[in-house]
Amino acid sequence: MSQEQTKGKIGGGHRGPGPGGGHGAMGRPVEKAKDFKGTLKRLIHYLAPHKVQLLAVLIMAILSTVFSVLSPKVMGHATTKLFEGIMGKINGVPGASIDFQYVGQIILILIGLYLLSAAFGYVQQYLMAGVAQKTVYDLRREVNDKLNRLPLKYFDARTHGEILSRVTNDVDNISSTLQQSLTQLITSVLTIIGVIVMMLSISPLMTLIAVLTLPLSVVAITSIAKKSQKQFLRQQKELGELNGHVEEMYTGHNVVKVFGREQRSLDEFNEVNERLYQAGWKAQFISGVIMPIMNFIGNIGYVLVSVVGGILVTKGRINIGDVQAFIQYTRQFTQPIAQTANIANIIQSTVASAERVFEILDEEEEVAEAAKPVTLPQAKGNVSFDHVKFGYDPDKILIEDMNIDVSKGQTIAIVGPTGAGKTTLINLLMRFYEVTDGKITVDGVNITDMKRGDLRSLFGMVLQDTWLFNGTIRDNIAYGREGATEEEIIQAAKTAHADHFIRTLPGGYDTILNEEASNISQGQKQLLTIARAILADPAILILDEATSSVDTRTEVYIQRAMNELMKGRTSFVIAHRLSTIKDADLILVMNHGTVIEKGTHAELLAEGGFYADLYNSQFTGGGIGQEVS
Known part of the structure; x- marks a missing residue:
């Protein structure tokens, strides 16, 4: 929920009463990208x-690859020189010997080539890590800003x-691909060319x-990649469902236990x-088969x-060192092909994410703010609902004509009974939802x-569903x-009759509330929100x-404090116990x-109508079917 959605002076949590009640359908399956090229x-x-x-x-990738692919060719010269020296001795050629000085020079050159290749590879990874993290940082910020602009x-x-799965798992998937797979793809393609x-x-x-x-490798890899892709997509879908289930069960574990x-x-x-x-295991197994198959095909090429x-x-067409170098190149040739195929599979998954x-980012946002917004520096609190019409579903109108x-x-x-529209009225007043027709005015x-933000700053909310964040009591x-x-x-805490219990805690006002604020009682939570x-x-x-959520004695104190707070202020009270709103x-x-x-x-x-029935049902033990909530 956006900061503006909570910008009103909130004393308790808010949860919309829309069709999903905050818990809609399970996460949708992660499908193959519908528009791969466009995405x-x-x-x-x-x-x-x-x-x-x-x-x-x-x-950097080009330089690193150049020095890497040059190494086998250079090493071949050393192999040739060693072979020629040994064969000269075997054949009894006068003065024949192994030129260790030449071989030593080749070794030094090879060390230099490997060091240069590693150095440029390091710089390449360093630069790409910065690009990837900055890109994902911008994407995360854009997604967060978008979430702040989405309607309730x-x-x-x-x-x-x-x-959460989209904002965390999918964004992390993009981050991993940009930082690792993209550099591997560049290096692999350049290595193949080199x-x-x-x-x-x-x-x-x-x-x-x-x-x-190569064609045999491409056919094998392509067929395997298609099969593994289906399993990877299925894996993402099941992961989304598992996230949704765990989140729901964790937040509602008390209810689960009660029932x-x-x-x-x-x-x-x-x-x-x-x-x-x-x-998961099918996806990993099928994708893991790629390397053994590539090695098998590579070995066939190696033999030939x-x-x-x-x-x-x-x-006498080529030197013995060239054969050794060529065999190394065949090894280098198959590995980047397999990597490229694997990365292509990863990119498919990344594009789907x-x-x-x-x-x-493409979801419909809240109705745009007025071009020339009006401000109320000194709000009086006159509120009017003028022929308001609203429905969570356009085809199912909940409020027909409210005045x-x-x-x-x-x-x-x-x-009113459950589903009567009490909380909906508050949601419309706070512009968590937009009215379908009519208008709501504050001070005209x-x-x-x-x-x-200006509208919500006029309101203070104390809801039955408390909301406290991980931090000190003072900060909350x-x-x-x-x-x-x-x-x-401290004065606000005293007025809410919370100062006493706060001072009995080991840390007083510096006591840290955990994420669920479960280290204090429900009644104490409510006192803090008040x-x-x-x-x-x-x-x-x-x-x-x-x-x-508080005991009877504390309720009396809180009611007095609330009566004091409500003096001179317009107050909307959603009543459950009708005795409190006489x-x-x-x-x-x-x-x-x-x-x-x-x-x-x-x-x-005196009218003896619907309200009288509701009121009497609370004190006679009857009328359960008309329970107020």
Whole structure:
């Protein structure tokens, strides 16, 4: 969720009530890129700002490869000189001896060539690592900025696991390919070219024999790559599903335990894990077969080259050292071909990952901000819903025609059964969702004419679903207002009746809350979120049964603190326990997205309608079917 979506002075967490309720369908399968060329071109576009560095990488790769492929040829000279010296001694040639000085010079040259090749290879890797990480850094930042601009319905319709998989796994896949596979691809292609040139310089006939094995290698690799690609795609799909399952089970592990569904959760995990295992080992096994097959084909070429090379040596067409060099080249020839084929497979997977990331970047964003936004420096808190129409699905309208007028300082309670549209009303007010028709105004200004951040800064929220982050208690309270002083933080905690329990903790206000804030009780969490809202000092309050998680005695204190906080402020209270909203200035009774009754507590009871039934059901033990939530 974006910073602007949480920019309102939030006292508790927010979770949209859309069709997915924050937990949509499992992660979609990672398919083969639908538009391989287009996606690849778009991915390459991210490398464009680094073309100078990429040119340097290419030059370093060329130099490293040149020195590498020259080495066997140079070594061949030493082999030839040794062979000639030995044969001269064997044949009794006068003065025949091994020229160790010449051989020593060759060895020094070889050491120099290897060092230069390694040095240029190091520089190549260093430059490419910088390019890859900067590129992925830009991509991650763009994805993060995009997520900040996406509407809440995007997050409601997808699991957290699927979104995280795209932002982490898929981006990491792109990063790995750019940093490792791309340099390997460049080096492999250059090595193939360099080796062919050197082989031709030794013997065109032997080169032809070596190259004849190439079509066989291509056919073998291509057929294997196609099969392994299917398994790699399946592996990514199962990994996405596993992420989604683990994320859901971890965040809801208490509910799983309460309903005794541990075994079912384990069974589902084992089922997905087994599918991931099957896809994973098949993908790795099939892709691993490439090298043995390449070695087999390479050995066939090696035998043929050795036989033909021996014949050419006996005829005096080439030197014995050239045969040794050529055999080394045949070894160097097959390895980069296998690497290129493997990298081609990796690039397929990477482009599929890139397409998934680009799908996020191409998602429809929130409605654009007004060209000339209106600001309310001193908001009064007059709120009006004028013929508002809305539905999460355009074909299924939830709110038909809502008309509400709220004056400054009024406390508005919103009640109704589950699914009545209470939280939806708040979401529309905060512009988490856009109205389908009609308008909502604050102090006479249409909220669509304001920046979302400015609008949300007018509100303070204390929700039943608390949200605290990993950090100190002081930081969590101070989140309500930037630049708050120590005295203001402590005063807010005292007003919320949180100061006492905070000081009983070993670290006091410096106590670190873990990621789930599970090292304090649920009631204490709520006290901290209330303190945060008190510190924020907003113009309009939104309270979603803020005291539901505390004990009765603490509830009395909190209710007093809230009553004090609500003085002079417009307050929207989503009520679950109707006894807490008796003193509200106006009670809106909602059902099926429509306000069916409105008035004070006494007026609605006197009418004997829907509200009276709801209220009486809470104190008579009946009417469970009409339970308020």
